[in-house]
Amino acid sequence: MKKAEATRLMILQKAFELIYVKGYQTTSIDDIIATTKVTKGAFYYHFKSKDEMGLAIINEILKPTLTNSFIEPLQTEENPLDAIYNLMDNLLMKNDFLKVEYGCPASNFTQEMTPWNSEFNKALNVLTQEWTKAITATIERGKKSDTIRKDVNAKQVTIFVMSGYWGIRNLGKLENSKKVYVSYLKQLKIYLDSLK
Amino acid sequence: MKKAEATRLMILQKAFELIYVKGYQTTSIDDIIATTKVTKGAFYYHFKSKDEMGLAIINEILKPTLTNSFIEPLQTEENPLDAIYNLMDNLLMKNDFLKVEYGCPASNFTQEMTPWNSEFNKALNVLTQEWTKAITATIERGKKSDTIRKDVNAKQVTIFVMSGYWGIRNLGKLENSKKVYVSYLKQLKIYLDSLK
DNA sequence: TCAGAAACATACTAAATAGTATTTTTTGTA
DNA sequence: TACAAAAAATACTATTTAGTATGTTTCTGA
Numbered sequence A, B: 001m002k003k004a005e006a007t008r009l010m011i012l013q014k015a016f017e018l019i020y021v022k023g024y025q026t027t028s029i030d031d032i033i034a035t036t037k038v039t040k041g042a043f044y045y046h047f048k049s050k051d052e053m054g055l056a057i058i059n060e061i062l063k064p065t066l067t068n069s070f071i072e073p074l075q076t077e078e079n080p081l082d083a084i085y086n087l088m089d090n091l092l093m094k095n096d097f098l099k100v101e102y103g104c105p106a107s108n109f110t111q112e113m114t115p116w117n118s119e120f121n122k123a124l125n126v127l128t129q130e131w132t133k134a135i136t137a138t139i140e141r142g143k144k145s146d147t148i149r150k151d152v153n154a155k156q157v158t159i160f161v162m163s164g165y166w167g168i169r170n171l172g173k174l175e176n177s178k179k180v181y182v183s184y185l186k187q188l189k190i191y192l193d194s195l196k
Numbered sequence C: 001t002c003a004g005a006a007a008c009a010t011a012c013t014a015a016a017t018a019g020t021a022t023t024t025t026t027t028g029t030a
Numbered sequence D: 001t002a003c004a005a006a007a008a009a010t011a012c013t014a015t016t017t018a019g020t021a022t023g024t025t026t027c028t029g030a
Helices: A003-022 A029-036 A042-047 A050-076 A080-096 A104-115 A116-145 A155-174 A179-193 B004-020 B029-036 B038-048 B050-076 B078-093 B106-112 B116-144 B154-175 B178-193
Strands: none
Touching: A003 A050, A003 A104, A042 A050, A042 A080, A042 A116, A050 A080, A050 A104, A050 A116, A080 A116, A080 A155, A080 A179, A080 B106, A104 B106, A104 B154, A116 B154, A155 A179, A155 B029, A155 B050, A155 B106, A155 B116, A155 B154, A155 B178, B004 B029, B004 B038, B004 B050, B004 B106, B029 B116, B050 B078, B050 B106, B050 B116, B078 B116, B078 B154, B078 B178, B106 B116, B106 B154, B106 B178, B116 B154, B154 B178
């Protein structure tokens, strides 16, 4: 990797951290250049605006994370229902990229930017669609292998499961405790079992 | 109601509208005084800071709405499971205080303010606790009247249902369509039926 | 009716903000 | 090694922001 590329990526990573913790609006360019120890000239050499950087965070930081942590695990696990449950269990209880007190980055972004920036909206929609596709495919796989009932509506279940995940992240953030995650996971298990 | 009180309430209502649409950070005091046609002097006569106003919105606008639209309906409906389902159906599909493109006000607030303002956090937690209590009570009522199985964990189910609601609001906001609400509601029904 | 307080209006300020113009340094390569 | 382009540093600007200081008007009760 060229040095310039490394700088760019470093800015994105640290900026993401800041934004994940503090929110997009409340993170200023000055905050970012202070923690990255990069000058304003360097920052604006790599990004022509704050919003362009925001989009780059979605596409170059969140997207790979989605692929690695939200989609791949679904494909490696044999049993589809276990795959979904274990994914959630890992994301909520074990993953240490995501912190309970800061919620879900994609969800935070959605809440904060969707009202006023359609570019962010589009980029976030792409992420969501990709995750949706992966979960739906997993359920369809289960239907084929007879571990999930044929009458189960894969898309509906996906939406139901996804919304639960986003919501519980929000609730965990509010209460600043993983306790709600445990309750959520128990009921998720019961719900998933009902699809057998 | 005294005239001054009316002014205060009018500011809160219009400010809430603005914040619900644009977000808290991106709504400036100048925005608020422009749309309320109240001068800065008047604004700061009623609220000593923007954050105090934000808290007042939670306590004086959101709280009554919670009581009227999120809690009361649970208590008037006879059958507990129907009560919960109908509540969600009403909130998502019929209520016109809440708009799909702007998501859930409480959820928006949580996402945006929780990271940096513990006062907001506390106030929002109170709202959530109240709703939690109401849903849990409804489920317990169902267990007593034998419309819900005795082995159902009321608190867990409450958390599961609530997280689904928050999440689907977020998803609806992202996709700007009530279509996801329909899918969510269908699976919610199936899930609730499994508690019988 | 009039004094004093409540309610509102006007004009400002200091700080923060995103972004720019210009210069300097670093780097790859002919 | 020279030199052009890439990368980064510096110093600035215009605007927006929350908030204040100091009025003026309106109301209310003795």
